[in-house]
Amino acid sequence: MTDMALEPARAAAEPAFDRARALSAFKLGDKTFFWVTRLSALFVLIILGGIIVSLIIGAWPAIRTYGFDFLFTQRWAPSLQPTPILGALGPIYGTIVTSLIAMAIAIPVGLGIAIFLTELCPMPLRQPIAVAIELLAGIPSIIYGMWGFFVLGPFLADHFEPAIVSAFENVPILNTIFQGPASNLSLFNAALVLSIMILPFITAISRDVFATVPPVLKEAAYGVGCTTWEVVRNVVLPYTRVGVIGGVMLALGRALGETMAVTFIIGNSFKISGSLFAPGTTISAAIASEFAESDGLHQSALILLGLLLFVLTFCVLTAARLMLRRLERKAGA
Structure with missing residues (x-):
C-alpha cells in the first residue's frame, strides 16, 4: 500500500x-x-x-x-637614384575616371535591362535573358582583358575613336576630352570593359528588387491610367530605391578594385592626360604590373597605393551605407 x-x-x-x-x-x-x-x-x-x-x-x-606629397605627385620614377620619385596622382586619377565612366554607362543600361525583364519582356524569354546576363558575372577577369586587348581595343581604335575625334575636333572642351590619336590602350577602353563587367551586378540586383514590388501597387497605377513609364518612375523605382542604390554601390566597389582586365588595356602610363583616348593606369593595375619586380622604397610605395585603394573603397561603401540609412529613415518618416 x-x-x-x-x-x-x-x-x-x-x-x-x-x-x-x-x-x-x-x-x-x-x-x-x-x-x-x-x-x-x-x-x-x-x-x-x-x-x-x-x-x-x-x-x-x-x-x-x-608624406602627403605622395598624393599630389604625378611623376613615377622608381629607378631614380639615390631616392626614387614616386607619386600616386596618376593611378588615383585613372581609378576615379575609369570607375565613373563605367558607372555612367552601366547604370542606365543595367536598370533598363532590369525594367525590361520585369515589366515588358515576354515570359518565355525572361529566364533565358536573365541567365545570359548573370553568366557575364562568372567570366574570369583575364578573359575580359584578353577580349578587350585583341578585339574591343582594335575595333575602337580603327572605327569608333577616329569618328569621335573628328566629330568634336572644333568643339571647345570636348576636343580636349576626346583628343586623338586613337589607341588600342586607353582610359576609355578600360572604362568600357569595366562597364560590361559590372553590368550583371546592377542588372541582377535591380531585377530581384523590382520583383518584390507588390503587384497590387502596379495594378492600381495602371487602373488610374498610368503608362508603363509612369508606373516604373512613380511606383517601382521609389519602392525599390534602397535596393537599387545598394546594387549600384556594389558594382562601384567592383569597378574600383578590378585588376587584370584593366591592366591588359589601359596602357599603364602614370602620366595624366585630359583625353580619354590616352593611356593611363589605375591603382590596382599599377600594383599588378610592377609589384613582382619591386623592392625597397618602390615596393613600399606600391603597398601604400594598396592602402589608398582600401581607404577609397571604404569611403565609398561608408557613403553608400549612410545614404541608404538616410533613405530608410526618410521612407519611415
Whole structure:
C-alpha cells in the first residue's frame, strides 16, 4: 500500500525532471550558437584589422619618405637614384575616371535591362535573358582583358575613336576630352570593359528588387491610367530605391578594385592626360604590373597605393551605407 501511494508522486516528479533537463539543453544550445556567431563576427574584424595593420607596416617607409606629397605627385620614377620619385596622382586619377565612366554607362543600361525583364519582356524569354546576363558575372577577369586587348581595343581604335575625334575636333572642351590619336590602350577602353563587367551586378540586383514590388501597387497605377513609364518612375523605382542604390554601390566597389582586365588595356602610363583616348593606369593595375619586380622604397610605395585603394573603397561603401540609412529613415518618416 505504501509503494502504491508513492507512485503518483514519482510520476509527477519525473516529468518535472525531464523538463528541467530539456531546458538546460536548450540554454546550452543557445549559448553555443551565440558564441559561435559572435566569434565568427569577431574573426572577420580580426582579419580586417590584420590587413590594415599589415598594409600600414609595409607602406610606412613610403609614408615617412613622401608624406602627403605622395598624393599630389604625378611623376613615377622608381629607378631614380639615390631616392626614387614616386607619386600616386596618376593611378588615383585613372581609378576615379575609369570607375565613373563605367558607372555612367552601366547604370542606365543595367536598370533598363532590369525594367525590361520585369515589366515588358515576354515570359518565355525572361529566364533565358536573365541567365545570359548573370553568366557575364562568372567570366574570369583575364578573359575580359584578353577580349578587350585583341578585339574591343582594335575595333575602337580603327572605327569608333577616329569618328569621335573628328566629330568634336572644333568643339571647345570636348576636343580636349576626346583628343586623338586613337589607341588600342586607353582610359576609355578600360572604362568600357569595366562597364560590361559590372553590368550583371546592377542588372541582377535591380531585377530581384523590382520583383518584390507588390503587384497590387502596379495594378492600381495602371487602373488610374498610368503608362508603363509612369508606373516604373512613380511606383517601382521609389519602392525599390534602397535596393537599387545598394546594387549600384556594389558594382562601384567592383569597378574600383578590378585588376587584370584593366591592366591588359589601359596602357599603364602614370602620366595624366585630359583625353580619354590616352593611356593611363589605375591603382590596382599599377600594383599588378610592377609589384613582382619591386623592392625597397618602390615596393613600399606600391603597398601604400594598396592602402589608398582600401581607404577609397571604404569611403565609398561608408557613403553608400549612410545614404541608404538616410533613405530608410526618410521612407519611415
